[in-house]
Amino acid sequence: MTTTQRDYLVDWQRKCFDAGLVGADIPSEYGGGGHQGFQRIANQEMGRAGTPFMINIVGLNMAVPTILVHGTEEQKKKFIRPALRGDEIWCQGFSEPGAGSDMANQQTMAVPQGDGWVVNGHKVWTSLGHFAQWMILLARTSRDHKYDGLTYFLSPIEGHPGVTVRPLVKMTGESGFNEVLFEDAVIADALRLDDVGKGWTVAMTTLTYERGAAESAGGTSGERVPPIRQLIDLARKSFRNGVPAIEDPATRDAIVQRAIVAEGIRQNGRRARVPALCDHPMRLPLQSKVTGSEFSQDNAKLGVEIAGAHGTLYKLDRNAPDEGHWPLAYMNSYGHTIAAGTNEIQRNILGERVLGLAKSK
Amino acid sequence: MASSGAPKDFGFGEDEELLRDLARKFLDEQLPVEKLRALVAADPEAVYERGEPSTWDEGLWKQIVELGWTGLAVPETAGGAGFKAAGIVGLVEEVGRHALPSPLISTLNATYVLREGEPDAAAAWLARIADGASATLAITDARGSWAAGDTDVSAREEGDAIVLSGRASFVQDAQKAELLVTTARLGDALLLCVVPSDAAGLEFERDHIHDLTRDQASIGFREVRIPTANVVSRDAATALERAWPSVLVTVAADLCGTSEWQLQTTVEYAKHRKQFDHPLGFFQAVKHPLVDVMIGIDRARSILYHAACCIDEGNDGAETAARMAKSAASDAGAYASDRSVQLHGGIGFTWECDVHLFFKRSLHNQLLYGDGTYQRQLLAEKLLA
Ligand SMILES: Cc1cc2nc3c(=O)[nH]c(=O)nc-3n(C[C@H](O)[C@H](O)[C@H](O)COP(=O)(O)OP(=O)(O)OC[C@H]3O[C@@H](n4cnc5c(N)ncnc54)[C@H](O)[C@@H]3O)c2cc1C
Numbered sequence: 001m002t003t004t005q006r007d008y009l010v011d012w013q014r015k016c017f018d019a020g021l022v023g024a025d026i027p028s029e030y031g032g033g034g035h036q037g038f039q040r041i042a043n044q045e046m047g048r049a050g051t052p053f054m055i056n057i058v059g060l061n062m063a064v065p066t067i068l069v070h071g072t073e074e075q076k077k078k079f080i081r082p083a084l085r086g087d088e089i090w091c092q093g094f095s096e097p098g099a100g101s102d103m104a105n106q107q108t109m110a111v112p113q114g115d116g117w118v119v120n121g122h123k124v125w126t127s128l129g130h131f132a133q134w135m136i137l138l139a140r141t142s143r144d145h146k147y148d149g150l151t152y153f154l155s156p157i158e159g160h161p162g163v164t165v166r167p168l169v170k171m172t173g174e175s176g177f178n179e180v181l182f183e184d185a186v187i188a189d190a191l192r193l194d195d196v197g198k199g200w201t202v203a204m205t206t207l208t209y210e211r212g213a214a215e216s217a218g219g220t221s222g223e224r225v226p227p228i229r230q231l232i233d234l235a236r237k238s239f240r241n242g243v244p245a246i247e248d249p250a251t252r253d254a255i256v257q258r259a260i261v262a263e264g265i266r267q268n269g270r271r272a273r274v275p276a277l278c279d280h281p282m283r284l285p286l287q288s289k290v291t292g293s294e295f296s297q298d299n300a301k302l303g304v305e306i307a308g309a310h311g312t313l314y315k316l317d318r319n320a321p322d323e324g325h326w327p328l329a330y331m332n333s334y335g336h337t338i339a340a341g342t343n344e345i346q347r348n349i350l351g352e353r354v355l356g357l358a359k360s361k
Numbered sequence: 362m363a364s365s366g367a368p369k370d371f372g373f374g375e376d377e378e379l380l381r382d383l384a385r386k387f388l389d390e391q392l393p394v395e396k397l398r399a400l401v402a403a404d405p406e407a408v409y410e411r412g413e414p415s416t417w418d419e420g421l422w423k424q425i426v427e428l429g430w431t432g433l434a435v436p437e438t439a440g441g442a443g444f445k446a447a448g449i450v451g452l453v454e455e456v457g458r459h460a461l462p463s464p465l466i467s468t469l470n471a472t473y474v475l476r477e478g479e480p481d482a483a484a485a486w487l488a489r490i491a492d493g494a495s496a497t498l499a500i501t502d503a504r505g506s507w508a509a510g511d512t513d514v515s516a517r518e519e520g521d522a523i524v525l526s527g528r529a530s531f532v533q534d535a536q537k538a539e540l541l542v543t544t545a546r547l548g549d550a551l552l553l554c555v556v557p558s559d560a561a562g563l564e565f566e567r568d569h570i571h572d573l574t575r576d577q578a579s580i581g582f583r584e585v586r587i588p589t590a591n592v593v594s595r596d597a598a599t600a601l602e603r604a605w606p607s608v609l610v611t612v613a614a615d616l617c618g619t620s621e622w623q624l625q626t627t628v629e630y631a632k633h634r635k636q637f638d639h640p641l642g643f644f645q646a647v648k649h650p651l652v653d654v655m656i657g658i659d660r661a662r663s664i665l666y667h668a669a670c671c672i673d674e675g676n677d678g679a680e681t682a683a684r685m686a687k688s689a690a691s692d693a694g695a696y697a698s699d700r701s702v703q704l705h706g707g708i709g710f711t712w713e714c715d716v717h718l719f720f721k722r723s724l725h726n727q728l729l730y731g732d733g734t735y736q737r738q739l740l741a742e743k744l745l746a
Pocket of ligand 1: 091093095100101338341342345645
């Protein structure tokens with residue numbers, strides 16, 4: 001993302017906030033709309049209209065809901081409104097080189113000093129880190145307990161002494177995420193979220209929102225507009241054995257399969273709000289991350305296949321169908337099957353929490 | 362579990378929930394799986410080697426008739442309960458979950474088709490069904506075509522009688538049904554008529570099927586004479602087309618029910634059976650496929666409720682939604698069946714284990730009225746036009 005794009009998106013989020021389309025559910029004393037249930041409607045409408053995404057995705061989906069649950073009054077007053085307005089961009093500092101799926105294996109250390117903490121450590125895969133003013137930071141405050149030794153901080157990033165943000169390049173060649181180094185960075189104790197040693201619990205709140213299992217603060221995802229139409233258009237202009245791909249039975253079957261999955265995702269979302277039709281309250285909500293990310297991945301992969309020889313062409317090629325969208329989307333789709341708890345981890349969670357199977361290591 | 366005050370979408374309100382919960386309770390009590398096994402699988406040679414008819418519990422059926430289930434889909438004007446599809450699919454899921462051997466599904470499907478006949482002509486038959494008569498569709502040709510209008514039965518008019526000859530194949534629960542709802546060619550017209558199963562000239566030839574929870578037959582029509590009053594429509598193709606979403610949704614609901622039984626039963630097994638010092642479910646090669654079975658079932662169920670809702674609203678999208686539901690339910694059923702046997706290991710391969718009963722019912726339903734690929738072929742014509 002270029003800075004021009006960033007500025008555009010920040011401006012867009014501000015307009016949406018002013019129009020009441022962001023933070024609609026958030027209590028008005030913290031700058032939100034104060035109307036429970038309105039956000040879903042706003043998301044639906046924005047999804048339908050195909051609006052740009054909210055740049056402060058981490059702020060809206062993770063920081064704000066977590067601060068609302070665990071923050072002090074002062075923290076809520078300080079952080080929520082600027083996050084909703086896009087005035088302050090957030091990033092998430094959970095992952096480390098040695099702490100991915102095994103998130104509790106945090107090595108970043110926060111050591112008390114005066115009325116603050118001295119932080120040393122290495123965060124990776126930090127989306128938006130290069131634009132962020134703030135980070136939700138998970139750090140270790142005790143080596144004696146794996147889980148209870150963790151504490152959750154709201155850390156300043158941009159221009160903060162001891163914090164270095166370095167860009168990482170994605171497999172697509174685009175810049176995307178970053179690594180963030182903490183070298184004797186000082187964080188005030190007033191920026192600690194909830195109690196010392198409660199970081200794991202707080203992080204679980206964040207993950208519930210991140211994985212879409214609970215309604216968050218802003219129109220980041222909206223309703224998924226199924227890209228079936230795009231696949232059909234592609235199949236019309238692509239060829240298989242000399243005939244339009246849209247006439248190829250295997251291609252037709254594959255596209256209709258995608259349409260059925262799209263319908264399933266849409267109707268799952270609808271059914272999740274009818275308790276009488278759900279056997280277990282988390283059964284559908286916990287599926288949405290897996291089904292959503294695999295839906296996009298399978299669509300993109302099918303698009304590459306339908307494009308055939310043209311599926312080899314990438315962004316710069318003037319003959320690339322849809323400006324190289326399909327291979328680019330296919331590669332980018334792994335971001336979603338890996339991030340926010342890999343889909344393997346999600347399947348563990350579903351198997352254990354919903355089906356009640358024995359916990360895997 | 363009363364949901365008053367809770368959101369009621371898909372038209373699934375209190376009445377529908379009550380019906381579903383009642384069906385679940387009734388079948389849990391009346392047909393626990395041990396009883397099902399004793400009923401249909403006491404002797405492995407009876408059906409498969411000696412060719413005996415599959416057994417069913419007629420006493421249980423009487424109770425079901427008394428509960429009014431045959432009349433669920435019959436309009437109130439004809440003396441039925443006029444239940445919405447939203448409610449019926451919930452009940453049928455329970456029927457599938459218990460693999461109930463009965464002519465209930467065939468009766469519901471015959472009702473859906475009769476409802477699309479001429480109201481005056483159909484009313485009396487619908488009333489009989491509401492009174493407890495069982496029925497089935499006899500509309501499929503020997504090639505097994507699911508297309509409306511492909512029939513091997515022809516009709517000729519003789520005074521105020523109709524004479525039918527030919528053969529209807531793949532008739533579901535033919536041996537249990539009292540009324541056959543049959544299509545027959547008469548010149549350019551396709552008739553829809555009701556033939557009592559004891560009519561002279563009918564020849565039932567039982568199919569030897571693998572599913573132990575139903576019967577199926579081909580029925581020869583040898584100059585079967587019925588009064589013209591038994592003709593409920595002279596445009597059967599249209600009637601079938603209108604009824605078809607409901608028919609597909611019924612079979613899809615049965616599939617969702619069997620699949621959920623397979624999931625829960627296999628999960629229970631994976632919790633208790635230990636190997637390598639761990640319950641099977643500890644191993645991700647067991648856990649993750651079970652999660653995928655669940656994901657498949659939930660996709661099918663959500664589309665199923667959507668389709669039922671479209672039918673109740675008279676929505677143009679009902680056929681698309683119903684075909685999507687049948688496709689998703691067939692595929693989910695195939696995967697649930699596959700894993701239910703495999704993850705039970707050796708015992709899953711035996712007659713002694715219950716999973717084969719559901720495997721077979723599911724397989725039958727996956728194929729009935731077209732499997733997933735078939736539905737998608739027809740969907741493609743609509744969606745990719
Ligand atoms: C696009 C993108 C953006 C991201 N943004 C952020 C961010 O902003 N902030 C942040 O903190 N993190 C972010 N992440 C990090 C992400 O959360 C981690 O990549 C993820 O949790 C996996 O950790 P890992 O990369 O160390 O992989 P590993 O944990 O090493 O996993 C490697 C493979 O092993 C599998 N595996 C691991 N453990 C198990 C198990 N128990 N059972 C079965 N399979 C297992 C995984 O599923 C995966 O396939 C981002 C990642 C991506 C791809």
